[in-house]
Amino acid sequence: MRWRFLARRLLMLIASLLIASFVIFGALYLAPGNPISALSGGRALPSASLRVLEARYHLNQPFFAQYWYWLENALHGNLGISITLQENVSSVIAARMWTTGGLVLYASLIILVFGIGSGVIAALRPGVADTSVLVSTSISAALPSFVAAIVLITVFSVKLGWFPALGNGTGFWSSVRHFTLPAIALAISSLAIVARVTRAAVREEADREHVQTAISRGIPMRQVVRRHILRNAAIPITTVSGITIASLIAVAAVVETAFSLNGLGAYLVQAAESKDLAVVQGISLVLVTAFVLINAVVDVLYAVLDPRVALGSRAQ
């Protein structure tokens, strides 16, 4: 039944999170030298700070106990202290979370509206519309976010001056203006992929017999598209949209750096450069959790849209 599918998916979700968190914690021991030098990033710390670090990470206890304490602290929102900022990692994350969240949300909106929209148009109107969508998507699918970023900055902020090139902005409308180019840069290659899958799915459905029957019965085209084509094509479209949107979370780091946005990803990169391991661990944990959660939601949505998926899991 559906409950069994949900239970299985939930179990997998928890296993994924446990293993991902274990890898992130274990990074401490993979680093050359001892965990203390990894945490301090090779800096010489006063002995009082060393004792604090030792106590915080329970370094005198066995490895698995240390992992457990760390995970428990993380679940309580306590992710340690940044060596370079001398600040709580959790509060640093909380302050920057909305930049990354807003950017990913904005980009997702662009992907859903323009990706699905252009895919449907290309599928239903062969000819010029279809060809132009095909050509533009095969180029933009290969356009990395940072290349898109420099092209957008060159054209729309330096040449035309329509949008600011760098920074977050203050207030809602200013933020929307500041986030428009970054969101487009983040969305553009995923948008192309979603458009292509949408086009293929809609075209496949439109050729089906039940659609031909509906048309020959004289049902208005609008209704045929909405009820008979889009509903069935929704399954692959949902999957590819979900997967590409989840992948934006990691790529956001690149876009934030290119546009000097004050987000989680940009900070993750700075922390990796300065070897501030507590920050790297904390942000990685947050990003991986978001990534895994979105993927799980997509899988469940998929089962809701296509009941055969949940039924199939029972047969296995």
Place this chain on the structure above:
Amino acid sequence: MSTAIGMASRRVQARTRGGSLGLLRSTGIAGLVSAAVIAVATVLAVFGPLVAPYNPDLPSLGQAFIGPTGAHILGFDFEGRDVLSRLLAGAQSSMIGPLAVVAGAMALGTLIAVVTAWRQGPVDTVVSSGLDILFAFPGILLAVLAAAIFGAGLTAASVALAIAYMPYVARVLRGAALRERGQPYVAALEVQGASGTSICLRHIIPNMLPLIVAQATIMFGWAMVDLAAISFLGLGVQPPTPNWGVMISENEPGILQGYPLPALAAGLCIVGVVIAFNVLGERLFEQAQAASR
């Protein structure tokens, strides 16, 4: 219908029998152009530093961000180095990283795919669900984590990406290996007493080769984008080594000063090579699938 497909695929096989040249011819004009672009990039990756007209590493700050002149057709970068020379020399570090990532991910992924498909049963179940869990780590994130632990550099980033891509390879190839495992000739070889290892190495993997090549080609494009992104972030190839990703980040200030040429030229190199790998990979994929039907 199915016989028509069978005949078509046999025709494809017959055409591809002429070696790699015949294979390329059957990918059409777009495939040929893509292969040419890839060939040029590969030649530059080997000989690029030799054909560079000027020293790509020698700064002369007085010429920083000066536009194209007769002898320097792409102008100078932020440290006054010849942009064309840096692009040519940069092909090396831009191509070698993706090559390492693809080789590592394909070797590991193929091994896992063939072993799980051959063994089936509990081994398959455990390994497959393990791979599902490994999908939890996006490649770029794993590479940033690796840079934080082992220090920034191409090696750490390439190893991290190879690990992140591996589950994807294993998942795609496992299906093909399972199909091959079910073929009557495999059962016949088993009856004749051939060992599992020799059947896998001498029959199953060679029969999967078109799919493996197609997958590797597509993956090269992804690896190129991700590694360039990591170098752009400052966690991959380190300046002053010439690299297309690094060139974008170090010349980004020029964009705001109204001189975007060096950054855009490096971006164009990346996009051109990635499009070539994508197009060729897609064509090879379609062929591999048509042949396996």
